[in-house]
Amino acid sequence: MRRVYLDHSATTPVDRRVLEAMLPFLTEKFGNASSVHFFGQEARAAVDRARRDVAALIGARAGEIVFLSGGTEANNLAVRGIAELAAPSGRHIIASAIEHPSTRGVCEALEKRGWEITWLPVYEEGLVRVEDVRAALRPHTVLITVMLANNEIGTIQPVAEIGALVREERERGRRHLFLHTDAVQALGRMPVDVEVLGCDLLSMSAHKLNGPKGVGALYVRRGVHLAPQNIGGHQERQRRAGTEAVPLIVGFGAAAALARQELNERMQHLARLRDRFEAGLTARIEEVVFNGSRASRLPHLSNISFRYIEGEGLLINLDMQGVAVSTGSACSSGSLEASPVIRALGRSDELARGSIRFSFGKETTDDEIDYVLEILPRTVENLRRLSPLYLEATGRRAGERDGTVLAR
Amino acid sequence: MSYSETFKDHLAHPRNAGELPEATVIAEQTNPVCGDRLRLSLRIHDDRIEEARFLAYGCPPTLVCGSVLTEMIQGMTREEAGRITRQKIIDTLGGLPTRKQHAAALAIETLHAALEDK
Numbered sequence: 095m096r097r098v099y100l101d102h103s104a105t106t107p108v109d110r111r112v113l114e115a116m117l118p119f120l121t122e123k124f125g126n127a128s129s130v131h132f133f134g135q136e137a138r139a140a141v142d143r144a145r146r147d148v149a150a151l152i153g154a155r156a157g158e159i160v161f162l163s164g165g166t167e168a169n170n171l172a173v174r175g176i177a178e179l180a181a182p183s184g185r186h187i188i189a190s191a192i193e194h195p196s197t198r199g200v201c202e203a204l205e206k207r208g209w210e211i212t213w214l215p216v217y218e219e220g221l222v223r224v225e226d227v228r229a230a231l232r233p234h235t236v237l238i239t240v241m242l243a244n245n246e247i248g249t250i251q252p253v254a255e256i257g258a259l260v261r262e263e264r265e266r267g268r269r270h271l272f273l274h275t276d277a278v279q280a281l282g283r284m285p286v287d288v289e290v291l292g293c294d295l296l297s298m299s300a301h302k303l304n305g306p307k308g309v310g311a312l313y314v315r316r317g318v319h320l321a322p323q324n325i326g327g328h329q330e331r332q333r334r335a336g337t338e339a340v341p342l343i344v345g346f347g348a349a350a351a352l353a354r355q356e357l358n359e360r361m362q363h364l365a366r367l368r369d370r371f372e373a374g375l376t377a378r379i380e381e382v383v384f385n386g387s388r389a390s391r392l393p394h395l396s397n398i399s400f401r402y403i404e405g406e407g408l409l410i411n412l413d414m415q416g417v418a419v420s421t422g423s424a425c426s427s428g429s430l431e432a433s434p435v436i437r438a439l440g441r442s443d444e445l446a447r448g449s450i451r452f453s454f455g456k457e458t459t460d461d462e463i464d465y466v467l468e469i470l471p472r473t474v475e476n477l478r479r480l481s482p483l484y485l486e487a488t489g490r491r492a493g494e495r496d497g498t499v500l501a502r
Numbered sequence: 503m504s505y506s507e508t509f510k511d512h513l514a515h516p517r518n519a520g521e522l523p524e525a526t527v528i529a530e531q532t533n534p535v536c537g538d539r540l541r542l543s544l545r546i547h548d549d550r551i552e553e554a555r556f557l558a559y560g561c562p563p564t565l566v567c568g569s570v571l572t573e574m575i576q577g578m579t580r581e582e583a584g585r586i587t588r589q590k591i592i593d594t595l596g597g598l599p600t601r602k603q604h605a606a607a608l609a610i611e612t613l614h615a616a617l618e619d620k
Binding site for chain 1: 505510513514516519520521530536537538539540541557558559560561562564565
């Protein structure tokens, strides 16, 4: 059966060139990067090279990169790391309502311990407004955390403007206010520069940019201090203990170098495919709703709600026809509530449940888009004909006795 | 997705989906927790369920339970149909994870609502 992978926001395939870069470090170059001897130094040099490549991707200095296990750990280190040290100056954090569950989880845990969290609304467009950040600032605010681009709807937040606001506050004498941005979804899909953004901390993950799973990094601006969360070792300048995952770090470096070189090409490819997909979809399927600003979003992602049907049903039917996507429906995630991100846009429960995220990659082809456009309309129509909501809304008779849901 | 072959078959080819023009009773129930909805249309004659059709909105187990249920009850008397349990539906499907079993509960509730009518 033909398989089409349209879930690049969840994870991406490892690029062949990345795999080749990693292999020696899984075979003959196995040294511990902290060992003094030749084997160690060889590994150390590879880690340093990767560090420079990752730093270059975001316009940072090599020494500002802390390697760790992924985006979730980076978000944990950023928020907890600042919270622990800054607590004497204040215990208020400003976060967007659509942060990744890892950031959200850490903030909620702090809330239980007496911290105050202000959740910034994102309105129908899925974008925070800088005026809301300004209005939420208090003397005891120590951290603002707003993701650069959201993983479900792809909307790009005004982080640079928030960075400018933080700079203004510092010029006015405020000393303990930091800006963190989760760039996990954005990296490799838009230009990212820490000087432009004005952020103090930035989270990254390798497996979202054709690198291996199990490695990521936190950018920590020179001069910013954090309380390390993994302790008992000197690695990463004592910011994150544990033997360096050399092969994974090398993979991350290789992926970062490729992402930087190929950024423009990839962005153009992605936008073209995505726009073709959306145009083709709206021409063939009625009663669909786009989630999140279509003007200010990453080029690779389309989040669409299909009225009258539920997301997991559509997802599984697509899966049975070889197409892989993801959904905001609760059934699929195991929680009782539909996607909080889609709900934060003001969408009804029903539209949130009927949402599907299609996310494209550099490997996605026009042919694959054609295939999906061929099967999707019939799959949606078949599910609608099964739905009492559709019947109610359209008064249409769902006549067939043995309705076949798979497109023929 | 670890659904059984039977489950996937019902999902790909739902039995008795649609409406019944000469239905003698129609019942529709909603699960308040997640919003799943099932609609059953039956034609009952001489106490026997001659024909049954369903419409469903919700996660795959909801659709599949509707399909399985209508297949089961066709030809049954009201009393026989009334004795079908949640577990019977779940077993026919090849099992369901605990958190999805509400779909079978909804099917039974909708069936009882239909049988109690008239």
